[in-house]
Amino acid sequence: MTLRLLSVHAHPDDESSKGAATLARYAAEGVDVLVATCTGGERGDVLNPALDRPEVWADLPAVRRREMAAAAEILGVRQRFLGHVDSGLREPLPDGCFARLSIEDAMRPLAELMREFRPQVVITYDETGGYPHPDHIRTHEVTRAAFEAVDNGEPRKLYYQATLSRAWFQAMHDATLAAGRESLMGPVLAELPPTGGPAVTTKIRCEQYFDARDRALRAHASQSDPAHPFFAHSRDVERAAWPFEDYHLAVTNVPTTSGIEDDLFAGIR
Numbered sequence: 001m002t003l004r005l006l007s008v009h010a011h012p013d014d015e016s017s018k019g020a021a022t023l024a025r026y027a028a029e030g031v032d033v034l035v036a037t038c039t040g041g042e043r044g045d046v047l048n049p050a051l052d053r054p055e056v057w058a059d060l061p062a063v064r065r066r067e068m069a070a071a072a073e074i075l076g077v078r079q080r081f082l083g084h085v086d087s088g089l090r091e092p093l094p095d096g097c098f099a100r101l102s103i104e105d106a107m108r109p110l111a112e113l114m115r116e117f118r119p120q121v122v123i124t125y126d127e128t129g130g131y132p133h134p135d136h137i138r139t140h141e142v143t144r145a146a147f148e149a150v151d152n153g154e155p156r157k158l159y160y161q162a163t164l165s166r167a168w169f170q171a172m173h174d175a176t177l178a179a180g181r182e183s184l185m186g187p188v189l190a191e192l193p194p195t196g197g198p199a200v201t202t203k204i205r206c207e208q209y210f211d212a213r214d215r216a217l218r219a220h221a222s223q224s225d226p227a228h229p230f231f232a233h234s235r236d237v238e239r240a241a242w243p244f245e246d247y248h249l250a251v252t253n254v255p256t257t258s259g260i261e262d263d264l265f266a267g268i269r
Contacts, residue, residue, distance in 0.1 A: 043088030
């Protein structure tokens with residue numbers, strides 16, 4: 001059986017900041033991994049001060065595509081743009097953008113891709129989008145709708161991202177302090193809600209691929225501020241404290257067992 005994993009994201013860079021080490025691990029193990037990117041990220045910000053220049057802004061759609069290609073190569077995955085237009089965050093949302101399309105129109109390219117690719121495992125965001133960007137919420141909606149509309153006759157599972165949770169930031173903060181190092185996670189923790197996020201049902205060990213994750217995220221140079229606290233903590237500390245990426249099993253048609261899964265393809269292999 002050829003194992004196929006589809007990871008659905010709103011913008012270029014989301015695949016590298018959410019679950020990238022998991023994708024790199026499965027790709028290295030021979031799984032056919034495909035990233036579907038709903039929009040081109042045309043209305044994103046330039047978060048790297050070194051690239052906040054007129055020529056970058058003028059060519060931002062092409063910049064995002066080049067960055068996406070570089071990140072996919074680092075992770076060892078394939079990638080497909082679905083052709084929707086970034087909605088941005090300014091109200092009112094512009095006509096024709098991803099978040100303003102009907103669910104039927106918005107899900108059509110993804111449903112076609114699912115029929116073509118026939119993934120056994122699909123990953124996306126939960127109903128909150130991970131954070132309240134309209135494109136992230138719409139990505140959840142269209143992925144859930146397409147998953148339910150397309151039945152390829154195979155065992156299938158739909159997962160939601162549970163990465164970068166408050167528990168993860170707290171663990172990194174505590175482990176960094178315990179190692180006698182300065183932690184920059186305090187301000188991040190102060191901004192996060194005390195609870196929330198989907199329950200973790202699945203923990204994928206992928207500490208060997210944290211370097212690939214970091215390199216892929218840095219490949220999205222316009223979207224990655226080198227001074228962000230995420231890049232500051234020791235990777236050795238992270239590998240010891242939290243060598244996993246976390247997921248919530250939302251839908252499955254294969255038998256499940258009690259306890260925490262350690263494989264997205266559990267019950268399918």
